Amino acid sequence: MIETGQFTLHATFLAQPDKYKEMKAIARESFALTQDTPGLLQVLCLEPPKPDKPFVFVSIWQPKADFQAFLKTPAMREYHSQQAIKTMFETVIADSSADFYTIMDAWDAPPINCTKEIMN
Numbered sequence: 001m002i003e004t005g006q007f008t009l010h011a012t013f014l015a016q017p018d019k020y021k022e023m024k025a026i027a028r029e030s031f032a033l034t035q036d037t038p039g040l041l042q043v044l045c046l047e048p049p050k051p052d053k054p055f056v057f058v059s060i061w062q063p064k065a066d067f068q069a070f071l072k073t074p075a076m077r078e079y080h081s082q083q084a085i086k087t088m089f090e091t092v093i094a095d096s097s098a099d100f101y102t103i104m105d106a107w108d109a110p111p112i113n114c115t116k117e118i119m120n
Contacts, residue, residue, distance in 0.1 A: 002041065002106040007064040011098040012054035020051040022092045027055045033075055034059065039066020054095070060103065 015023030024047065031045040039062045046056040061067045070076060078084065 002060060002103060002108065004103050004105055006041065006103045007061045007067060008101040008103055009057070009059045009061070009067065009098065010101060011057040012096060013057075013093055014054040014095040015051060016092055016094040019092045019094075023055060026088060026092060027057075030057070030079070033079060034070075037066070037070050039063055040070070 013023060013027065027045055027047070031043065034040055034043050041060045041062055043059040044057065046058075048055060059067075071080070
């Protein structure tokens with residue numbers, strides 16, 4: 001459950017012209033690296049409606065310390081190495097941003113009870 005006060009990362013990645021497919025592959029790879037990460041409550045990878053708009057990542061972490069530990073894992077150290085980042089900017093990424101937020105307020109929708117009547 002998402003609660004106020006949790007640590008959140010909001011990042012955007014804009015593809016270079018004619019590199020949308022390559023940027024999409026990088027987005028999927030980055031998203032996969034978060035799988036089964038301790039302290040990560042939710043992660044969204046949003047695909048842009050047009051190639052000239054950025055991909056958006058939003059990840060919600062229970063404690064900030066878990067996010068910091070995640071950045072120190074071997075996979076993330078390799079993925080975020082200076083050479084890897086330099087190569088991504090030289091070949092695929094036109095621009096990126098990363099901002100850290102604290103959740104001010106949140107709510108979850110109640111589960112939907114799907115029955116045969118609703119499905120038909």
